[in-house]
Amino acid sequence: MERELQILWAAIVAYVLGGVISIVGVVLKKHPERTVLGFLSTGLLLHTVSIGLRWARLEHGPFITLFEILSSNVWSLMVAFLLAYWRIPRIRATAAVVMPILFVMMGWLMLSHPGEGHFPPTYRTPRLFIHIGMAKVFMGAMLVAIGVAGVILLRGAGIGVRKFDRLPEDKRLDELSFRCLAIALVFDTLMLITGAIWAQDAWGRYWAWDPLETWSFITWLLLAFALHLRVTFKPSPKRNAWLVIAVFVLGFITFFGVPFISESPHKGAV
């Protein structure tokens, strides 16, 4: 366990360095993008090793305790953001918005207890990976969306207008965040479907309004609401950005809050 935690620490140091350099880069209007990419990829590699070692030791994936769920989500959100960072160079400066969110999660991860939990028999199925995988893509798409939305709002508030001037205009960013929302809706839908299929056999019912089910469904409805609002009222990019934040916050509370305050069997979340 010591070794896993040391490697995790090293990963987090690499993430933080990459994040800080990206923020400093935005502030100083420099473009240390290769360095950032290097640090973040190194962090991801180390993090993967740490998760892999723990997986081999416990003989189950990181799906049970708060520590494991936070760790695997920092990992998957990092994968999502790195993909966006690598494939869409024009929005690399959104790292200045995204990385602080990940820093909060990393801080929370370091404070949570790395002890092990019980892997229930109902988790011994590929459905676990499918269901959780969908949820991770959903949150990943939302993270990219929130980075873009954050830039729209910061520029709208007159903060960093010049610092973010290399990014496309708000209308384009709005379109990109909308596309992320669309991907999020597809994967959120898939998450609900695969979850219902799994719940049918794991708990003998496909839906029972347990807290996590209820809040996931409300998140899905909010996504539908946000997309409909767009086609109905064509709101400004700023308003849309607030909607993105609302969906992200609700999704975040659903995945990282609800499972740990509820008493229902739906414990391990993402």
Added chain:
Amino acid sequence: MPSTSHSLKAAASLPAAHGLTGPAGPTGLLRSLASLRLTLGLLVVLGAAILMAYQSEEWRSWPLALPLLALSANLLAAVATNNAFRRQLPLLVFHLALVALLLLVAAGRLTYLKGTLELTRGATFEGRLTTTDAGPFHAGDLAAVRFANQGFTIDYAPGLLRGDTRNTVAWTDGDGQPRQAVIGDQEPLKLKGYRFYTSFNKGFAPVFLWLPNQGERRLGAVHLPAYPLNELTQAQAWTPPGSRSPVWIMLQFDEKLLDPAGPAAFRLPEKYSVVIRSGEQRVELSPGDFVDLPDGRLKLDGLTTWMGYNVFYDWTLPWLAAASLAAVLSLGWHFWRKFAAKPWDA
């Protein structure tokens, strides 16, 4: 691109669709019902209804059904009048799949069955449940379902954390062939549309031979409260068949069957006795012993286990899966088409 010609055609038909009838006529009414602002309002109402449903079971029928019905009417009116659906076939398929899901869930609620049963090891299910909760139009053939419980194994991790449940069951299939399978946790036994799931309810059952003063001898088992959940209260009141005097039965053993300190497996105690109390009378029976009660003789034949099952019937399940798949595929298709047509930063 084909969608352009569609949209031209759709645009051309718009004035006619708006109609000369004006907003007061039937078309106008339909258009108001199809309003996308109404959709937004109804989505908010649905969100509130869901929060209420979450708070209390009483709020899970009409408070949910009403906004869902209103949304369906809103959507069907939009399908009839909104050109966006004519231009974007995948979007239409997606929304229709949502309506199909809704109808299926409603049909499922009217015809489902949920219940529980307990079966002694070696006993056969004969179509009767201990508890039942069913929709008003449930019409399955549960009475004809038969299967036998042939015993189970359960492993426990240290700390008494339950591992896999493996329950062997046997039945006769449609061709009259005997069949056997191991079910447990997420592997139900599926017979005539009913799904039988093992539950965490399981326990011990003393087996008695009952020799009444009048009538036929009977062999049967008494299910004690679930174990290890009720580890300290392995007792049960019971009235032998045809008797008027209830007896009180308690299982006693000294062994630590499931030691939380290490891995363990569910098993019968090696040495045990059964205490029988009837009125003032109290006796402790070992296997083979008997006691004379006012209405007959009760002989302890042995000890076995019982398994509790949850039963679930909902014929809509495969259709729900199909409609969900249609919904998510068409949604993906819609966005794919839309996004592939133009890069985001064009």
